[in-house]
Amino acid sequence: MNWFEKLLPTRIRTETNTKKSIPEGLWTKCGGCSAVLYRTELERNSDVCMKCGHHHRIGARRRLDLFLDETDREEIGAELEPIDILKFKDSKKYKDRLTQSQKSTEETDALIAMKGKLKGMPLTAVAFEFSFMGGSMGSVVGERFVRAANISLEERIPMVCFSASGGARMQEALFSLMQMAKTSAVLAKMSKEGIPFISVMTDPTMGGVSASFAMLGDVNVAEPNALIGFAGPRVIEQTVRETLPEGFQRSEFLLEHGAIDMIVSRLELRDRLANLLAMLGNKTLQS
């Protein structure tokens, strides 16, 4: 209530209350073009702005839900839970940060792994939950990634990873750094066995995640305009003391510099990845 409303007699104040009765989140503003969009319609469009094509960030479950066939889904490594091995405490305890993230996201950690199907083709798919501590990679993220990869290895089925992460999780210190080596090693094994791995980088894919499995796809894909890089733009700006070029570390920049194979709209991801995986696995795609 502001100072003006406080001055008003209660009878006249009721207007504020009627405002509250409008359902919240019915309308939403596009993060790209600021257009006001009808929430339901935006959701139906996979959270891609109908006006400008801006890809809004989406959570891990929704990501996998949009990507996988509706049937035969099975979660991998849901039984794994993070622990505070170092009793890490900054301005807040790691333990408390975990509890808080677990409450707000209803997830146990920042990566969800599943076995499922894409247009009838069995595969494993993992996706980052960016709202869980910035999608940071700790022990559970690394282990879930490896378990999904191991199922791909055992059953000789492809793996797809959707990254959205700020990098390694500082609160697990060197354990988190080692997840880079761990995840890269399992991909080396898959590569040797001829099992396809497709990496889809979404906004943002930075640091230790970018510098390990995210860049190791047989095919590297990015969603439009995603921020992808090793060092954060602010760190680079402070180091080199010059303004960064327009579009620096965005998907289009990476494509131009040869780091990724293609930029694919979220609306076409299922079709394009199914097409690719069918060819890599020498299969005909079910129509």
Added chain:
Amino acid sequence: MRFLDFEQPIAELEAKIEELRNVSSDNELNINDEITRLEGKSSALIDQIFSKLNAWQISQLARHPQRPYTLDYIDQIFTDFEELHGDRAYADDAAIVGGVARLDDKPVMVIGQQKGRDTKEKVKRNFGMPRPEGYRKAMRLMKMAERFKMPILTFIDTPGAYPGIGAEERGQSEAIARNLFVMSELRTPIICTVIGEGGSGGALAIGVGDRILMLQYSTYSVISPEGCASILWKSAEKASDAAEALGLTSTRLRELGLIDRIIEEPRGAAHRDPAQIASSVKLALLEELEVLQGLDMESLLKQRYERLMGFGRYNERS
């Protein structure tokens, strides 16, 4: 000798000893006695101070401007070193040096980050912060080592991979990732030794191997204490707290099972006796190499893989 803040009492005492040495006097005997007494006192003082160093003090020692760097170790430990340059694609990155050399007659591949001593050298070496071409050179040399059946010995000493525009343009992430990928299955023994700063992904990119050794006062961390402090504490001044929380010291990492062996440093840290630390490093390398070379290739690779898969601590609900 340059002294860090916490070494000031040692600095004062040693200055006094130096002063006495320069005094020309008739009763030299007495002065020599006094010098011996003070030297004993100085050793005791060093032991006392160094017995309770905190993580932040160790971080400073790891970056000590006089600390031996990769080329110093190459010079002292190996013979017949031939430096090999370039990634064959873009440039030669002077922040990473590498080449073939002999370790007690046996050919090995040596690779390490290199920092500079004076300003000109520091700039040339980019303060030990490699760019993608550095990691790609390292990978080229490692694959070459595999072809010629040479063990790979890496020396880690970097604040981290260089955060620059060109580095991003040329694929810093991919260069690091590719090394992790390739090193996990190289068919030759790999020993990695952290000699100074083990700075994050930039260190790990030459840090995947069969044995990970650390010098006593070196550090290995996912992020620098300053970086961590400015993100989590919102103040770079909390670096000391961050260093403690990150557990980046050799003893802590050994306890956590993340490294295999600590190489003890001379009294007052490596820079006080470069010859002695070099011989300790050499001994450790020879011992570890002997064990690794006793394994057949499949067991070696299996052990390396299992070690990698074993990284991480979590709960598993039944």
